[in-house]
Amino acid sequence: MSSAALAKADKRARVLVTPEGIAVPVKVASRASRFGALALDFMFLNIALVLFQILLSLTIGGAVEDLADAADQSISGAAEFLVVIRILFVFIAWYGYFLVQELGPRGATLGKRAVGIRIAARGGGRLTPEAVIARNLLRDIEIFYPLIFIIVTLITSAAGIDGGSMIWAALLWFLVFALFPFFNKDAMRAGDVIAGTWVIDAPRTKLAEAxxxxxxxxxxxxxxxxxxxxxxxxxxxxxxxxxxxxxxxxxxxxxxxxxxxxxxxxxxxxxxxxxxxxxxxxxxxxxxxxxxxxxxxxxxxxxxxxxxx
Structure with missing residues (x-):
């Protein structure tokens, strides 16, 4: 079936041509499945962070309290150490979670695997570390930085500090990138455009014998x-x-x-x-x-x- 015929039969159907010249039919992932995958990944990460916080409190936290009781002195240094540990864990977990899984053979995080989608290079070649790093760094700029900026601005406004038009600037920033997938036929976000990737369906297949x-x-x-x-x-x-x-x-x-x-x-x-x-x-x-x-x-x-x- 030709590329035109595939596109006519299904609006999400595409043909990916590998470097060997092999035409492989694929289907672009829906915007809903991509949102669902991101929501699941965010949930998994938050669960991991909460569990880590509990574990940290039960181990190092108890030792810090014992030292403070024995020495009857400030534990500001120990508290700062715990904060540093938390920040490092959040940084490693946030970027490591996406990078390690998307660079794997499945090209998908737990959330993507749950909804049946994966990342692929638009040129048909292998996913490179540079492409995966680029699309994940852009995700922060597209979604999380403006969201954090909006939340901080709302909190400061509630405290009586006038943020002026910054809240509207942050909202515009967020909407431009959030709506970007709706203005291209392959549902790509800005990170996909920069990295040369797209997200496609990865239907589950029954495991066959060798x-x-x-x-x-x-x-x-x-x-x-x-x-x-x-x-x-x-x-x-x-x-x-x-x-x-x-x-x-x-x-x-x-x-x-x-x-x-x-x-x-x-x-x-x-x-x-x-x-x-x-x-x-x-x-x-x-x-x-x-x-x-x-x-x-x-x-x-x-x-x-x-x-x-």
């Missing part, structure tokens, strides 16, 4: 046509671990249009012309033999990260 034990992957023979697919060293050398992982993901998702596109790309790359109608068997056999080759090479200390290695 692909190398299924269908043509097991004996290189198609159950449909009876054709045997054996690939040589030169043909298997064109791809590496990154392409193997991409192929495994596509085989598990089992989207016919994606498998057909991958089949055509690999055949063109290795110079094969097996015809149409048996794409999955071809890809299963290629996957199993490529995996066996890469694992064999690794035993001798040779690794091929991707097709460019």
């Amino acid at each position: 692909l190398s034990t299924q269908g043509a992957a097991a004996d290189a023979t198609s159950e449909t046509t009876g054709v045997r697919y054996d690939f040589g060293e030169e043909e298997l050398s064109v791809y590496g671990e990154h392409e193997l992982q991409t192929l495994e993901r596509l085989l598990r998702e089992a989207r016919p249009e994606a498998l057909a596109a991958v089949h055509a790309t690999i055949c063109r790359k290795i110079g094969w012309d097996p015809g149409a109608g048996d794409e999955r068997a071809f890809l299963e056999a290629f996957y199993a033999q490529l995996r066996a080759k890469l694992e064999g090479d690794m035993r001798f200390g040779k690794r091929k990260a991707d097709k460019h290695s």
